[in-house]
Amino acid sequence: MATASSSTPQARSRDTSDPHALDIQDAAQQAETAIEPATDGDSSYETDSVAGGSEMTSLSSSVRDYTFENGRRYHRFREGAYNFPNDDAEQDREDMKHALVVAACGDKLAFAPIGNKPQRIIDLGTGTGIWCIEVGDQYPSAQVVGIDLSPIQPVWVPPNVQFLVDDAESPWTFPNDYFDLVHCRHMVQAFKDYSKALSTAYKHIKPGGWVELQELIYAPKCDDGTMPDDYVLKIFLDNVKEGLTRLGPDMYATAKLPGKVKDAGFVNITDRVVKLPVGPWAKNKTLKKVGLYLYAGIMDGLQAIAMGPMTRGLGKTPVEVELFLKEVREGMKDSKVHSYFDMHIIYGQKPE
Numbered sequence: 001m002a003t004a005s006s007s008t009p010q011a012r013s014r015d016t017s018d019p020h021a022l023d024i025q026d027a028a029q030q031a032e033t034a035i036e037p038a039t040d041g042d043s044s045y046e047t048d049s050v051a052g053g054s055e056m057t058s059l060s061s062s063v064r065d066y067t068f069e070n071g072r073r074y075h076r077f078r079e080g081a082y083n084f085p086n087d088d089a090e091q092d093r094e095d096m097k098h099a100l101v102v103a104a105c106g107d108k109l110a111f112a113p114i115g116n117k118p119q120r121i122i123d124l125g126t127g128t129g130i131w132c133i134e135v136g137d138q139y140p141s142a143q144v145v146g147i148d149l150s151p152i153q154p155v156w157v158p159p160n161v162q163f164l165v166d167d168a169e170s171p172w173t174f175p176n177d178y179f180d181l182v183h184c185r186h187m188v189q190a191f192k193d194y195s196k197a198l199s200t201a202y203k204h205i206k207p208g209g210w211v212e213l214q215e216l217i218y219a220p221k222c223d224d225g226t227m228p229d230d231y232v233l234k235i236f237l238d239n240v241k242e243g244l245t246r247l248g249p250d251m252y253a254t255a256k257l258p259g260k261v262k263d264a265g266f267v268n269i270t271d272r273v274v275k276l277p278v279g280p281w282a283k284n285k286t287l288k289k290v291g292l293y294l295y296a297g298i299m300d301g302l303q304a305i306a307m308g309p310m311t312r313g314l315g316k317t318p319v320e321v322e323l324f325l326k327e328v329r330e331g332m333k334d335s336k337v338h339s340y341f342d343m344h345i346i347y348g349q350k351p352e
């Protein structure tokens with residue numbers, strides 16, 4: 001599944017039986033150039049490494065390898081488990097997403113009341129590790145560990161921060177009753193079984209410790225009637241969702257998360273909602289900036305977001321996906337739409 005592939009370019013005509021279909025013009029030529037496969041042996045990708053050395057870390061070369069598919073780089077450890085790339089472009093986008101989310105949250109990295117001197121914090125699916133690094137600086141008392149399928153985190157980090165390559169959906173080797181905080185952000189599109197991850201987290205959180213999830217509902221909303229029924233961003237996300245569902249993750253699971261947190265055994269559950277505008281349409285200065293970043297992140301990320309789910313999950317060819325994205329890009333230029341996403345911040349406590 002996760003190897004560089006090339007397909008015969010095929011322009012797809014409008015499929016009126018497909019509710020998610022967009023009108024696709026003949027742009028096979030542009031699409032062909034846009035998906036030129038990357039070279040497997042790019043040595044500039046081989047310098048990333050992972051700090052740390054617990055039994056959860058595997059430093060075998062296959063863990064630190066990458067695979068390439070349709071011109072993007074993907075993780076090799078548990079190959080195929082995560083359907084989005086991990087290359088430099090995607091890492092830049094993830095860091096920008098971090099900045100916009102933290103800005104929308106009033107510069108708070110976490111909301112769970114963990115006090116001033118937490119001892120152990122873990123971030124599941126840490127990505128570039130930027131959250132761990134900032135949390136490590138904020139809480140010098142804490143040992144902060146970030147785990148991810150991809151070894152893309154920097155080596156030079158605060159002394160209390162460590163990164164491990166591991167699968168958060170497999171049993172953890174940390175002791176039970178260990179963490180003050182298990183943090184997990186933007187993982188609905190990754191986890192195949194969020195409930196199971198929450199049960200595992202519960203086991204490894206100290207009595208009185210907290211779990212915190214920060215997840216978007218990937219259905220754009222609008223309060224002023226400017227969003228049409230056939231809003232292109234909604235059609236785009238429906239396609240991605242459909243592909244992902246066939247691969248396991250439920251991208252629309254966020255609304256069910258408070259119930260899942262409760263079912264896992266947590267108490268004192270809070271569900272806060274933060275609005276993330278798409279585009280710079282909000283009057284509030286911070287939200288205007290958030291919207292600008294989010295719009296740029298979506299536009300820059302269309303290919304990264306769609307390619308895996310739509311080729312692996314929906315069986316589309318890369319060229320079909322590129323043609324679809326061309327329509328999406330055009331539609332997204334309509335600045336009259338005042339849409340936004342709800343991001344839910346859900347935290348709960350393990351009983352004392």
Ligand SMILES: C[S@@+](CC[C@H](N)C(=O)[O-])C[C@H]1O[C@@H](n2cnc3c(N)ncnc32)[C@H](O)[C@@H]1O
Pocket residue numbers: 075081082086094098124125126127128131147148149150166167168169184185186187190191
């Ligand atoms: C959308 S990114 C979010 C990154 C980070 N949480 C943030 O908010 O900046 C999802 C990350 O989860 C990682 N991931 C996906 N499935 C995982 C799993 N089962 N165990 C560990 N990491 C996983 C991916 O490699 C990717 O880096």
